[in-house]
Amino acid sequence: MTTNTHSGGDFRTRAREVVLAAVRGLVLAVVTLPISALCFTLTLVSVALIPIGVGVFTTPWILGGVRNVADTRRRLAAEWCGVQIPSAYRPAPEGANQWTRTYALLRDPAVWRDLRWLQVDMTAGYVTALLPAVLLLYPLEGFVVAAGLWRPLSEFGGYWYGFVHVTDQGSALGAGALAAALLLLAPLAPRLLTAHFKLTRAVLGANQAELAERVKVLTETRRDAVDTSAAELRRIERDLHDGAQARLVAMGMDLGTIEMLMDKDPAKAKQLIGQARQASVEALGELRDLVRGIHPPVLAERGLGDAVRALALRLPVSTEVEVEMPARADAPVESAAYFAVSEALTNAVKHSGADRIWVDVHHAEDMLRITVTDNGKGGAVVGAGSGLSGVERRLGTFDGVLAVSSPAGGPTMVTMEIPCVLS
Incomplete structure (x- = not known):
């Protein structure tokens, strides 16, 4: 009893995976095909308009949309099939004028890889995304034809299901048998969906050279951060030494002098007390400015x-x-x-x-x-x-x-x- 229950649970799990793969593949095929075609067409038109100046303003915006589409496919590949697709886009240029930004984007190999992927996604990508749904839905169509749909279709010269020409009940049962055979291939749907994303990775994924360049850029920025932090620590040390620390030392000396003059010259001691109080106010202000420069309280x-x-x-x-x-x-x-x-x-x-x-x-x-x-x-x-x-x-x-x-x-x-x- 336990074995049967366990087997039933495995069957339901596999059936759910097949249905889920078919639905996801159908969504990819139906939704992403027009999106990929639109992105590719807009990119071609925008790049063609660069010489007259219009494309300079539209191209960065359109290529940003293409990048969002590609990043969405990367995310779906990781979430649905565990296929990791690395990216290595170059950082935006330092100068933000439109000409510089546009040409910098067009010199980025990752941008051209996105455009090649759009072409593949409209062709081979579309087919590999649709196959999981076909393996599940086409057999169901055969069963419907065998169950009686062949009768109204016979009025129009019959119906071809695969290589079976359905004209009567006998040929309809043949279509049903073919559908049953095809249904045995339905468990391949999750693998076919994974194959779609692996194809996407082959075209869209960054190569080792680009990833190495990206690592180099990140390493340089981290090194700059360490140098900046060290310089900041030296600045804090210098400000403390030359500012608040010096004033506190002077206050200590003044307080020592006040202690000696308290009995001998009260007036002079009173004057020094005023100076010490002013020095404490200034030292406190410098410390507050220093703390604000490290991490402003209002920010925290x-x-x-x-x-x-x-x-x-x-x-x-x-x-x-x-x-x-x-x-x-x-x-x-x-x-x-x-x-x-x-x-x-x-x-x-x-x-x-x-x-x-x-x-x-x-x-x-x-x-x-x-x-x-x-x-x-x-x-x-x-x-x-x-x-x-x-x-x-x-x-x-x-x-x-x-x-x-x-x-x-x-x-x-x-x-x-x-x-x-x-x-």
């Missing part, structure tokens, strides 16, 4: 949105802040984003000559996107020695990117993106 207590608003309130330039974040990101991501925004705002105030600044912070599709825009004179670049190069290194630690659009005469737009999920 109220999150990135309110911390950026607090930054804006301290600026001498009119600044508008718009925040759309339904929840909070991880503390390291918030800290990186906060200091990146702080540096971008500082650059705008010091160098742009702007009288208005706009900050937009929002989260969508597992990506934190921040833009800092000013109406200044423009000309901002990401280069050695600039504050923006430090921002780029900080974001790179989290696989984030920085893009700057700053034509002569302005406006300047600094865009930052960090992959993250909200808590």
